[in-house]
Amino acid sequence: MELDLTDEQKMLADAVRSLLDKRYDANARLQLLEGDGWSRDLWRQYAELGLLGLTVDEQCGGAGMGSGELAVVMEQFGRALVLEPFVATVVLGASLVSAAGTPEQKQELLPDVAAGETLLAFAHTEAGSRWSLTDVTTTATPAGGDWTLDGEKIAVLGGDVADQLLVTARTPEGEVGLFLVAAADVRRDTYRQQDGLGGADVLLAGTSARALGTPGESLAAIELVVDTATAMLCAEAVGAMERMLWLTVDYLKTRQQFGIPIATFQALQFRAADMFVSLEQARSMSMLAQRALAVDDPAERHRMVAAAKVQIDLSSRHVGQDAIQLHGGIGMTMEYPVGHYVKRTAVIAKTFADTDTLLEAVGSGPGLI
Numbered sequence: 001m002e003l004d005l006t007d008e009q010k011m012l013a014d015a016v017r018s019l020l021d022k023r024y025d026a027n028a029r030l031q032l033l034e035g036d037g038w039s040r041d042l043w044r045q046y047a048e049l050g051l052l053g054l055t056v057d058e059q060c061g062g063a064g065m066g067s068g069e070l071a072v073v074m075e076q077f078g079r080a081l082v083l084e085p086f087v088a089t090v091v092l093g094a095s096l097v098s099a100a101g102t103p104e105q106k107q108e109l110l111p112d113v114a115a116g117e118t119l120l121a122f123a124h125t126e127a128g129s130r131w132s133l134t135d136v137t138t139t140a141t142p143a144g145g146d147w148t149l150d151g152e153k154i155a156v157l158g159g160d161v162a163d164q165l166l167v168t169a170r171t172p173e174g175e176v177g178l179f180l181v182a183a184a185d186v187r188r189d190t191y192r193q194q195d196g197l198g199g200a201d202v203l204l205a206g207t208s209a210r211a212l213g214t215p216g217e218s219l220a221a222i223e224l225v226v227d228t229a230t231a232m233l234c235a236e237a238v239g240a241m242e243r244m245l246w247l248t249v250d251y252l253k254t255r256q257q258f259g260i261p262i263a264t265f266q267a268l269q270f271r272a273a274d275m276f277v278s279l280e281q282a283r284s285m286s287m288l289a290q291r292a293l294a295v296d297d298p299a300e301r302h303r304m305v306a307a308a309k310v311q312i313d314l315s316s317r318h319v320g321q322d323a324i325q326l327h328g329g330i331g332m333t334m335e336y337p338v339g340h341y342v343k344r345t346a347v348i349a350k351t352f353a354d355t356d357t358l359l360e361a362v363g364s365g366p367g368l369i
Contacts, residue, residue, distance in 0.1 A: 005072065006068075008069075009068060009069055009072050012069055012072050012073065013072045013073075013075075013076055015049060016049070016051070016072075016073055016076040016077075017076050017079070019042075019045060019049065020076060020077075020079070020080040020082070021080075023039075023042060023045075024042075024080040024081075024082065026336075026337040026340075029080075029081060029083065029337075029340070030334075030335070032083055033083070033192075033196050037083060037160075037192060037196070037198055038083040038084045038085065038161075038198070039083075039084065042084060043084050043116050044116050046084065046086070046116065047114065047115055047116030050062075050063045050114075051073055051086070051090070052086075052089070052090055052094075052113060052114050052115070052116050053094075053110070053111075053113065053114025053115075054069055054070055054073065054090065055067070055069070055070055055090075055094070055095065055098070056094055056098065056110045056113065056114050057098065057106070057110070059107075060106050060107060060110035060111055060114070061110060061111035061114040061115065062110065062114045067228060067231065067232075067290055067293050068290060070090075070091065070232055071231065071232060071235035071286070071290050072235075073086075074091070074232045074233070074235040074236040074239070075235045075236065075238055075239035075242075076239060077236055077239065078235065078236035078237060078238065078239025078240040078241075078242075078243070078344075079239040079240065079242060079243045080239075081196075081240065081337070081340055081341060081344055083196055083197060085119055085121070085157070085158035085161055085162070085197070085198065087157060087158070087229065087232070087233070087236075088119070088120065088121045088122065088157045088158025088159075088162065089113060089118075089119050089120045089121070089158060089162075090113070091228070091229045091232050092120070092121075092122040092157070092166075092225060092229050093113065093119075093120025093121060093122060093158075093162075093164075093166060094110060094113045094114075094120065095225045095228060095229070096120075096122060096166050096178065096212070096221065096222070096225050097109050097110055097113075097120070097166070097212065098110065099221035099224060099225055100178050100212050100213040100217070100218050100221035100222070101212050101213050102213055105180075105212060105213070109164070118163050118164060119158065119161050119162045119163050119164075120158070120162055120163070120164050120165075120166060121156050121157060121158040121159045121162035121164075121165050121166070121183075121200075122156070122157070122165075122166045122225075123153035123156045123159060123165045123166065123167045123168070123181075123202050124136075124153065124167075124168045124222070125153060125154050125155045125156070126138065126151070126152065126153060126154060127152065127154055130357075131352060131353040131354065131357045133168070133176070133219070133222055133223060133226065134176055134219070136168050136169060136170050136176050137151055137170070138150065138151025138152070138153065138167065138168065138169040138170065138204060139151060139169060139170055140169035140170065140171050140172075140177055140179060140209065140211075140215070141172070142172070143208070146208060146209065146210055146211075147169075147179060147208075147209045147210065147211060148206050148207060148208060148209065149167060149169050149179060149181065149204040149206075149207045149209045150204055150205060150206060150207075151169065151204050152201065152202065152203050152204065153167065153201065153202040153204070154201045154202075155199055155201070156199055156200045156201070156202055157193075157197065157198075157199055157351075158197075158198060158199070159183075159188060159190070159198070159199055159200030159201075159202055160188065160190035160191070160198035160199060160200045161198055162183045162200075163182075163183055164180055164181070164182060164183060165180070165181045165182075165183055165186065165202065166178055166179070166180060166181075166212060167179045167180075167181050167202075167204065167209065168218075168222065169209075171215050171216075173216070175215055175216045175218075175219075176215075176218060176219050176222070177211055177212075177215025177216070177218045178211070178212040178213065178215070178218040178221070178222065179209040179210060179211055179212060179215075180209060180210045180211075180212050181204070181207055181208075181209045182208075185207050185208060186202050186203060186204055186207055187202070187203040187205075188200045188201070188202055188203075189201045189203075193347055194343050194346070194347055195340075195343045195344040195346075195347040196340070196343070196344075197347075220298065223298060223302070224298070224301075226352055227292070227293065227301055227302055227305045228293055229352065230289065230305050230306075230309055230351075230352050230353075231286070231289035231290055231292065231293055231305055231308070233309075233312075233348045233351060233352075234282075234285065234286040234289045234308055234309060234312045235286050235289075235290070236348065237282065237286075237312050237313075237315075237316050237345050237348050238279070238282050238283050238286045238312070240316070240341045240344055240345050240348075241278070241279045241282055241315060241316055241319045241320075241341075241345065242279060243337075243341060244275075244319050244320060244323040244338060244341045244342070245272070245275050245276060245279055245319060245323070247323065247327075247337065247338055247341075248272065248275065248322070248323045248326050248327065248338070249263070249272055251326070251327055252268055252272065252326060255328075268326060271322055271326060272326070274318070274322070275318065275319050275322050275323070278314075278315040278318045278319050279315065279319060281311055281315055282311060282312050282315035282316065282319075285307070285308040285309075285311040285312055285315075286308060286312065288304060288307070288308045289304065289305050289308035289309065289312075291304070292304030292305045292308070293305075299365060300365070302361060303361060303362055303364070303365045306353070306358040306359075306361040306362050307358075307362045309353070309358050310355060310358045310359060310362065312348075312349075313348075313349040313355055313358075314355075316345035316346075316348070316349065317345075317346075317349070319345075320338075320341065320342035320345055320346070321342075323338050323341070323342070324338060324339065324342060
């Protein structure tokens with residue numbers, strides 16, 4: 001596996017970082033949180049940069065790039081704590097359409113996603129389902145050439161602003177299918193997550209829907225996309241951890257006690273060094289997660305991604321907790337960015353699976369070596 005970024009990936013990272021450094025400082029993010037929660041103007045700029053169609057086929061208006069480029073973008077988004085529904089629409093939504101949709105559905109949906117005109121959300125979690133992708137009680141009933149859905153989905157990331165929902169439901173044959181639902185046709189209870197990103201609980205009651213591709217073939221596509229999204233969250237967490245580390249180092253250099261910077265205290269230097277070690281461990285495992293996406297065996301792919309995510313979550317907890325402690329009281333305030341990074345990495349640690357579930361997945365096979 002190539003460990004260094006290609007020239008094209010470096011250019012992509014520089015372009016995204018340049019935009020976010022200009023438009024996404026801590027104060028600008030706080031203003032977004034106090035307003036609409038995200039910026040439609042920035043969303044249009046993401047579209048102009050080609051970020052919204054990064055992994056979409058060129059025939060559908062995208063750039064046709066791969067997971068390596070997507071991870072580059074996610075790491076930069078993690079540094080800036082981006083609030084826009086990129087994971088919901090691009091990492092999950094567009095990837096599901098690309099993986100499971102018919103050629104006609106791809107041509108219908110993906111160009112508008114790449115242009116920033118359509119927002120998507122993946123509605124799969126149900127009350128009591130925990131982290132299972134197959135514990136689905138929402139039902140899909142044939143209705144002429146289409147379907148009707150009945151059930152309730154919770155914690156739908158990006159569900160507060162989505163135009164189209166991609167909903168998992170069980171068919172009369174007992175298969176888990178994926179269905180397209182217009183967001184205007186459902187009842188949504190919207191809210192902000194602890195990290196500031198938008199979410200919704202969705203009620204489906206005889207709601208009209210269209211099957212995305214063939215329902216009986218949806219589960220494999222869903223599992224692949226969830227593994228891909230988990231790997232991308234690993235990259236985002238690395239960006240967030242890197243930013244927390246350097247915010248902390250800068251604070252240690254400027255904060256004075258007894259007339260000298262506290263960065264001169266050896267005990268604090270040791271703790272900062274340990275944070276750096278955790279960051280580099282996480283970066284290595286994020287690379288493993290990206291490598292895993294090229295593995296043909298779904299079970300092995302999932303184990304590798306799960307193993308990477310375990311280390312990511314452990315590292316982000318260590319870096320976040322030490323960042324707050326080394327900042328002292330200011331680290332707990334919402335006016336200072338460190339606490340926001342800790343919240344985001346804590347939510348990432350509970351997205352798609354918790355640590356116990358991930359360890360169970362890793363232990364279910366022969367191991368990684």
